[in-house]
């Protein structure tokens with residue numbers, strides 16, 4: 001199918017971009033979700049603002065313990081070893097290769113994923129688990145929202161239609177943090193049925209910090225707080241990780257049935273994947 005007719009603007013500054021949004025435009029970033037929706041007649045924007053020509057939005061910087069990812073940083077950037085310092089870079093490198101396939105990763109953006117807010121999005125689950133902050137700009141000014149408060153449901157966020165998501169900020173992970181990312185999917189290129197990202201810090205033989213992000217385990221990305229609580233103060237061991245998997249599956253997750261995965265099946269996969277991801281993340 002062809003998209004409905006639309007007008008197109010290509011702003012050259014953030015100020016022009018937010019003016020276009022105030023006039024009702026919808027952002028075009030990597031186009032990997034928006035253009036598909038337009039072709040399938042699921043989206044009918046009257047005006048599209050292509051932000052690909054706005055200088056500075058493609059910047060990726062790390063300073064003072066914070067990683068800042070601009071709105072035009074493509075998925076594939078995170079495949080490069082060392083693009084992001086320390087364990088956070090390792091976690092992103094493990095997660096990014098599970099997103100779609102190389103041509104989509106060459107154009108699609110991390111910020112676009114957070115704007116789109118698919119419940120199975122790997123980036124959205126990591127943003128929640130890692131206490132990322134989303135920066136939004138409009139003609140009214142700039143505001144920041146913690147990722148934990150930003151996702152409201154499937155494809156629903158706290159972003160107002162006239163707000164440009166300009167950057168995502170992450171605290172860098174401590175050097176002694178172990179990380180892992182695993183997912184279960186029906187085919188190589190389908191979205192994850194369940195995806196799990198984990199970051200674990202072990203000091204003096206006990207777990208002192210745990211972060212677990214869950215994708216496609218509810219109507220929105222989740223941080224598995226109940227599972228994390230079972231781990232703090234425990235020795236890193238298979239029984240501890242199995243218990244955390246059970247807590248994630250029964251207390252944190254609220255899976256919805258899908259055509260090839262009913263709720264019981266999804267809870268089983270969540271328990272197994274969380275335990276497996278924690279075993280991989282445990283620093284040895």
Ligand SMILES: Cc1cc2nc3c(=O)[nH]c(=O)nc-3n(C[C@H](O)[C@H](O)[C@H](O)COP(=O)(O)OP(=O)(O)OC[C@H]3O[C@@H](n4cnc5c(N)ncnc54)[C@H](O)[C@@H]3O)c2cc1C
Pocket residue numbers: 026027028029030031032033034035036071098099100101104107108109110111112113115116118120121122123163164165166189190191192
């Ligand atoms: C075959 C296929 C498989 C895929 N598999 C996966 C997968 O496994 N995991 C996954 O997470 N994703 C997957 N995707 C989606 C892909 O990751 C997209 O790139 C991403 O979701 C959207 O990023 P984008 O930059 O392409 O955004 P666009 O398509 O340009 O925009 C998506 C939406 O977000 C809005 N938007 C984008 N950027 C901004 C911004 N800066 N400020 C405000 N609004 C903005 C747009 O207006 C639009 O509504 C898949 C896509 C395809 C086609």
